[in-house]
Amino acid sequence: MPFNRAFLTGAELHYLETALASGTLEGDGPFTARASALLNKMLGAVATLLATSCSHALDMSALVLDLQPGDEVILPSYTFPSTANAYALRGAVPVFVDCRPDTINLDERLVEAAVTDRTRAIVAVHYAGVGCDMDALAGIAERHGLRLIEDNAHGLGATYRGKPLGSFGSLATQSFHSTKNAHCGEGGALVINDPDLVLQAEIIREKGTNRTQYYRGEIDRYHWVDLGSSYLPSELLAAFLTAQLENFDVIQAGRMRVWNAYHDRLAEWAADNGVAQPVVPVDRVHPAHLYFLVLPDPAASAGFRRHLADLGVQATSHYQPLHNAPAGLRFGRTAPGGCPTTERVARQLTRLPLYTGLSDDQVDRIVAAVTSYRV
Amino acid sequence: MPFNRAFLTGAELHYLETALASGTLEGDGPFTARASALLNKMLGAVATLLATSCSHALDMSALVLDLQPGDEVILPSYTFPSTANAYALRGAVPVFVDCRPDTINLDERLVEAAVTDRTRAIVAVHYAGVGCDMDALAGIAERHGLRLIEDNAHGLGATYRGKPLGSFGSLATQSFHSTKNAHCGEGGALVINDPDLVLQAEIIREKGTNRTQYYRGEIDRYHWVDLGSSYLPSELLAAFLTAQLENFDVIQAGRMRVWNAYHDRLAEWAADNGVAQPVVPVDRVHPAHLYFLVLPDPAASAGFRRHLADLGVQATSHYQPLHNAPAGLRFGRTAPGGCPTTERVARQLTRLPLYTGLSDDQVDRIVAAVTSYRV
Numbered sequence: 001m002p003f004n005r006a007f008l009t010g011a012e013l014h015y016l017e018t019a020l021a022s023g024t025l026e027g028d029g030p031f032t033a034r035a036s037a038l039l040n041k042m043l044g045a046v047a048t049l050l051a052t053s054c055s056h057a058l059d060m061s062a063l064v065l066d067l068q069p070g071d072e073v074i075l076p077s078y079t080f081p082s083t084a085n086a087y088a089l090r091g092a093v094p095v096f097v098d099c100r101p102d103t104i105n106l107d108e109r110l111v112e113a114a115v116t117d118r119t120r121a122i123v124a125v126h127y128a129g130v131g132c133d134m135d136a137l138a139g140i141a142e143r144h145g146l147r148l149i150e151d152n153a154h155g156l157g158a159t160y161r162g163k164p165l166g167s168f169g170s171l172a173t174q175s176f177h178s179t180k181n182a183h184c185g186e187g188g189a190l191v192i193n194d195p196d197l198v199l200q201a202e203i204i205r206e207k208g209t210n211r212t213q214y215y216r217g218e219i220d221r222y223h224w225v226d227l228g229s230s231y232l233p234s235e236l237l238a239a240f241l242t243a244q245l246e247n248f249d250v251i252q253a254g255r256m257r258v259w260n261a262y263h264d265r266l267a268e269w270a271a272d273n274g275v276a277q278p279v280v281p282v283d284r285v286h287p288a289h290l291y292f293l294v295l296p297d298p299a300a301s302a303g304f305r306r307h308l309a310d311l312g313v314q315a316t317s318h319y320q321p322l323h324n325a326p327a328g329l330r331f332g333r334t335a336p337g338g339c340p341t342t343e344r345v346a347r348q349l350t351r352l353p354l355y356t357g358l359s360d361d362q363v364d365r366i367v368a369a370v371t372s373y374r375v
Numbered sequence: 376m377p378f379n380r381a382f383l384t385g386a387e388l389h390y391l392e393t394a395l396a397s398g399t400l401e402g403d404g405p406f407t408a409r410a411s412a413l414l415n416k417m418l419g420a421v422a423t424l425l426a427t428s429c430s431h432a433l434d435m436s437a438l439v440l441d442l443q444p445g446d447e448v449i450l451p452s453y454t455f456p457s458t459a460n461a462y463a464l465r466g467a468v469p470v471f472v473d474c475r476p477d478t479i480n481l482d483e484r485l486v487e488a489a490v491t492d493r494t495r496a497i498v499a500v501h502y503a504g505v506g507c508d509m510d511a512l513a514g515i516a517e518r519h520g521l522r523l524i525e526d527n528a529h530g531l532g533a534t535y536r537g538k539p540l541g542s543f544g545s546l547a548t549q550s551f552h553s554t555k556n557a558h559c560g561e562g563g564a565l566v567i568n569d570p571d572l573v574l575q576a577e578i579i580r581e582k583g584t585n586r587t588q589y590y591r592g593e594i595d596r597y598h599w600v601d602l603g604s605s606y607l608p609s610e611l612l613a614a615f616l617t618a619q620l621e622n623f624d625v626i627q628a629g630r631m632r633v634w635n636a637y638h639d640r641l642a643e644w645a646a647d648n649g650v651a652q653p654v655v656p657v658d659r660v661h662p663a664h665l666y667f668l669v670l671p672d673p674a675a676s677a678g679f680r681r682h683l684a685d686l687g688v689q690a691t692s693h694y695q696p697l698h699n700a701p702a703g704l705r706f707g708r709t710a711p712g713g714c715p716t717t718e719r720v721a722r723q724l725t726r727l728p729l730y731t732g733l734s735d736d737q738v739d740r741i742v743a744a745v746t747s748y749r750v
């Protein structure tokens with residue numbers, strides 16, 4: 001059983017054929033409009049700009065907010081390197097804060113102590129698509145005049161107090177990497193919730209030019225007006241993604257079935273063995289993006305993965321902490337108190353296979369493999 | 376007759392189906408390996424890393440060479456904004472040099488006067504795929520200890536003194552944008568000719584991590600080790616591009632037919648009307664990427680495009696000069712003497728439709744439309 005297998009909804013090939021027949025596959029064509037409209041609707045966003053990856057959407061966020069060398073950005077240490085890179089690339093300093101032991105999200109109780117007069121933004125990464133404590137983070141951001149950004153790579157389809165993840169920050173980012181619920185191999189989006197940021201984001205995405213305005217007929221030539229790069233995905237990717245987004249409920253039903261089976265059927269074993277299951281606070285809906293187990297110690301965790309591998313189940317660790325990674329030490333700063341929970345979780349967390357195509361029989365075999373392990 | 380219509384070689388859909396069936400579309404899969412191998416062979420490169428665009432490959436070049444704020448990079452004013460953005464994004468200063476009136480390429484005779492003790496690199500943009508004077512530029516780079524970079528967005532398949540464009544710089548970049556000879560809608564590549572730069576380029580392309588080494592089995596965990604972003608294109612794009620590259624000779628034969636027809640059949644009209652046709656020095660082979668005409672003055676040029684539009688022929692101007700663009704003034708510096716030729720060419724140059732799918736009958740009609748214009 002592989003850890004991941006990208007799911008096809010059935011419409012992908014047909015949409016690719018339609019795109020091929022159109023005579024051009026350059027970005028911002030009809031499928032990009034269609035996928036963006038679907039995302040806008042799902043997220044209630046002012047605008048959603050498809051991008052070449054979530055990493056690039058994060059890079060765009062740093063440019064849109066015009067972060068400067070020496071500015072500080074608060075983010076969790078337990079995240080993918082892209083969350084920190086985006087700001088380090090602009091010379092801003094990622095300030096690493098520890099995660100909560102329950103949700104594995106940025107610990108909102110530690111954030112305020114990390115704020116200085118150089119702080120410009122907080123990045124909330126919704127681990128496994130379980131929302132961070134957005135009320136607390138929004139309160140801190142407001143008190144200190146900081147921008148709130150959501151790295152929502154995992155969280156499409158999830159909510160916090162009834163509102164979609166991705167709708168809280170001035171900016172949010174989505175990933176359509178092959179491992180994500182809806183995907184196109186590699187892809188992403190910048191979600192814009194603050195109308196004042198749309199024009200600047202369009203310019204940055206179009207190589208620092210006003211080409212988007214040109215193609216809307218608002219100006220008669222386009223020019224180099226600011227920093228930027230080319231973040232437009234090919235229409236091939238937009239076509240594929242459209243098929244995924246239009247059938248998102250099918251994808252989600254399949255993943256939820258697997259997630260719920262794991263959660264129910266591993267509960268007793270987890271309690272007996274001191275293993276922590278994912279925690280989803282009652283005011284949040286998760287998107288069945290990851291199913292993970294936190295073993296009681298590093299040796300048990302390594303043993304657990306070996307045991308599963310021997311039984312043909314590919315289970316994997318996840319992020320390596322950023323605060324003590326070579327680039328984290330060079331470009332970042334660690335908040336007071338360090339990141340002990342992050343270090344522990346990084347050594348003790350294991351993800352189980354989770355994808356729409358997993359059959360009930362395969363799930364049975366994975367459950368049996370897990371529960372046959374004694375810590 | 377539209378200005379461009381992306382050509383399909385016939386294998387694209389089949390390759391897309393193969394990619395779809397593989398269970399993952401994330402970057403650096405089998406089609407990426409196949410397309411990279413084809414490009415390595417065409418270019419004689421040490422390594423070719425597919426990227427999400429030529430703009431991104433240029434961004435990568437600035438990171439690979441570790442350009443710092445205040446460093447200077449010499450490049451033509453007559454190019455696409457991405458050529459300058461890549462360096463301005465790192466805080467380096469684009470230094471704009473004028474173009475030659477014949478090839479519309481960076482005027483190598485003006486380059487040395489633009490060199491200062493801050494200069495780190497020269498970017499040769501091969502306009503329309505006609506090579507710059509690489510011997511002269513390589514000589515200057517060597518004398519002053521500068522890196523040579525080729526923005527070869529237009530030049531796949533072209534040669535200078537028998538060697539492929541893209542093989543001269545430490546780094547070169549390719550574009551697979553929908554307007555390019557071989558394309559996948561949006562895409563690019565970083566070509567590496569200096570073996571010492573490969574590892575660093577792999578890290579930058581993989582979000583600043585050593586994930587490429589991890590997947591080669593050289594290390595047992597990957598970490599955040601340096602700046603980077605996600606420049607991997609989806610396997611969907613690599614599959615499509617593979618089809619294009621495998622049939623590159625078909626694409627080229629079709630384009631060459633159109634280019635040669637224009638060149639031969641417009642020669643007399645051009646001479647009679649003071650119109651300049653493209654100049655290809657005898658030691659260079661061009662790839663039939665663009666066919667352009669430089670009219671004798673701006674009014675004639677505007678009149679010419681209107682005349683063609685009235686006859687149903689979509690012909691377009693090209694770059695707006697960068698040295699006097701808002702971002703050029705803000706982030707760059709203009710070399711002594713300014714860029715008068717660039718300013719003139721920008722106002723007087725018109726590109727004709729050029730793509731493999733243009734029929735002989737359509738070419739006849741375009742030639743008739745052009746030659747019915749009197750300056």
Ligand SMILES: Cc1ncc(COP(=O)(O)O)c(/C=N/[C@@H]2[C@H](O)[C@@H](O)[C@@H](OP(=O)(O)OP(=O)(O)OC[C@H]3O[C@@H](n4cc(C)c(=O)[nH]c4=O)C[C@@H]3O)O[C@@H]2C)c1O
Nearest residue numbers: 221222230428429430455457528550552691692693694695
């Ligand atoms: C050397 C070099 N280096 C790097 C890269 C980056 O590659 P990636 O895309 O892979 O990152 C490129 C890519 N450039 C290509 C084309 O070469 C370029 O022409 C343009 O094409 P368009 O889609 O806009 O269409 P068009 O038909 O060329 O023009 C349409 C109308 O727009 C008007 N116009 C045009 C310009 C240019 C301008 O400044 N201002 C302006 O008002 C003229 C027309 O009427 O953009 C492309 C991305 C490059 O050339």
Ligand SMILES: Cc1ncc(COP(=O)(O)O)c(/C=N/[C@@H]2[C@H](O)[C@@H](O)[C@@H](OP(=O)(O)OP(=O)(O)OC[C@H]3O[C@@H](n4cc(C)c(=O)[nH]c4=O)C[C@@H]3O)O[C@@H]2C)c1O
Nearest residue numbers: 053054055080082153175177316317318319320596597605
């Ligand atoms: C919050 C957040 N923000 C932004 C983005 C950017 O998105 P874009 O891609 O769209 O730009 C992401 C994307 N991340 C995803 C995955 O979440 C991530 O897991 C990883 O997936 P992989 O393909 O590597 O596979 P895997 O199966 O997750 O791991 C495979 C093995 O690698 C070992 N490993 C793993 C890690 C992570 C690490 O640091 N070090 C390490 O030694 C564990 C295994 O044995 O990379 C993806 C791009 C993100 O999560």
